[in-house]
Amino acid sequence: MLGLVSGNTPESRGRVLDLLRLASPDALVLSVSVHGGGAGRYPFVQRLVAGGDEQQPASLSQAATGDPAVIIRQDLDTIARTATSPHVVLALPDNVDAVSFLAELWRTPLGRTPLSDHYDLAPLAAGVDPGRLLSDLRCVHRSAHVFGDRPQAVPLTVAEAAARLVEAAHMMVVRDGRGEDGSRLEGSRALLAHLNPSAEILLDAGDRDSAPLTTLTRSDSTWAAGGLADRLDPVASVVRRRGIDHGVASVLWRSRRPLHPERLAESLPQVMPAVVRSRGHVWMATHPGTVISWRSAGRHLELREAGRWLEDGDTEGWRAASPQRRTLASWYWDDYYGERRNEILLTGAELDEDRLRAALDAAVLDDRELALGAEHWACLPDPLLGAAAQDPEG
Template sequence: MTGKGLLSVVVGNTPGARGAVVDALLRAAPRALVLAVSIEGSGEGYPTVQRFVSGADACLRDTVSRGATGDPVVILRQDLLSLRRAAGRVHVVLALPEDLDVLPFLVELWQARIGSGSLKDYYDPAPVVVGVDAASFMADLGCVHRAVRLWNGSDRGEPLTPAEVAARQVEAADAIVVPEAPQGESRQAAGVSALVGHINRHALLVAPPSAGCVGAGLPPSVVQPVPYLADDTTFVPLAPGKVLVNPEYVDVDCLPEVLNSWDVLIAPEPDPINERLLEITSMCGKWLSMNVLMIDEKRVIAERHHTGMLRALENWGFEPIPCVLLHYAPFGGSFHCATLDVRRRGTLESYVE
């Protein structure tokens, strides 16, 4: 690890599934602290956020273990900062409640600012690990199949069902643990594996951990920092077989072999933005011109001021749509950073083996 702490995020579609993952992580990283969270209340006003720390000394537990009413992201961010300050290079396992739509929550947690910095200044992220109770996940296939509305472009404004929340959790996972099913329920576990392949084919499906072995079933990478790449201005896939790279940050001769058949497009030198206010307030570097948003395989939204990038996109066969979003630079990004897709059309595809 670096001088930062390490933050593992755990969630499950049932409390038991979440607990099984936490136990497995603690066998792999016995010195880790667990910050377990429940969020109670809905409708008007802020919810009550209950937090409990285990694996720490009594003083540290008393600092964080209590209830509070407010924005859960703000509360947990401050808890994590307190643990980092008190315990140094601490490994925290953040166990989130089973009814949480985890992906947008984590985006906000990591991006939200702490004073003059963000959570990334204090912690390295470990892979997101999701526990799936097969019986609960497969209990209502019709309900699970309704989760298609999450990416088919429709939005009826209805609260997510438990099965839809579970599907969203699987979509956000880097690794998925299916606790060993009771005798006679192996077909349910097989059904979960099939559904996981449709929802998130890149997640690592981990064998059920064994209580008799230290870290059994969990590869070492699950309790290690995730390699971080600021891909919005470094390495930007634009379409099947086409990737935009930053010539200052990427050695094109050292790209993975899987990209040998791809068109590697070298980003042009960005156009200078000579606005005094942006010079003072912007949190971004000059390569913000690469922070574009693909609508489909041809159409791309790009910053109007970066005429060099617009011309390059046209020369490469794309259809750029010039728009203005320079005022977003003080928040740290442009079109791609400012967008979180929560409704999708089409099917899940993979463009590399």
């Protein structure tokens, strides 16, 4: 079995490892650090193997330059063939995007044995220092170089990298926040619950009770079900936590009409100021055939072309889409517009839900504009994405 650990600081990651090793004393830990790799160069990957059972203890440090996923896959292959421990823990640093990295790690190169033949995946546990998290989620003025499904690092804002780490976890262990007042700690915990509603959140009060982490020593059949890469599909349903916790709320906005890019740009000052994190996908009138991914963390919003909408008769596109996306497309299918739709989840403190919805509703095309069709939409001013190639049928 392969367990997974990460953290937004080395100390928070180390604390989860300590608790996990109490829950599974014979676990063998493969700790990874990744450095460099800018300007097209491969990064430097350091690995430390430690632990194991009493009959076969391990302590080994290795370093190599290359594709991190390839190097770690080879390490895990070797461990599977030589170690006797039934539980291996992969400890990832905070500059690795866990979901995209694991999707690449789990991909089977031609002629190689799949890792799934050797390992069942256990849930991913993330250690969280709440003070550092709140600071990072505001940091959009500098970039972090994060490794995922590509050998070279991809620049993300520090805020985006912090949000992705939280969203990847199945369980979060929140440090006791020494020096933090109780209300701030509970506010941080509420924010974590909205950023990742499906995760279990544990407050680490400094005791040595590892019982809650025993679930991390067992495989989770849903983690890799359907393929890890399916979690990266740009059109996926987001999970919303309802209610308001310590002022934190999440608003899910949906629409079946394309967005007018100029009006959307004008609405952003009303939509974004109180939003800590938002994500989803949108249907932009000027790019009718293209899925536009929507991601924001802190005050940085990124809109990016992320593939094509599914069409009737596009056998290759349907085959390449994840099972979840195919199901969603069937649910939301329109005979004329297909799967096209907007879905954005916005999370923040003291959000005015009515104001958010009104601003976004005002940004979609009205009946008159909708009736003019895609050929007219392509001529609309677009300060967000710029002009697209003429593709009225797309």
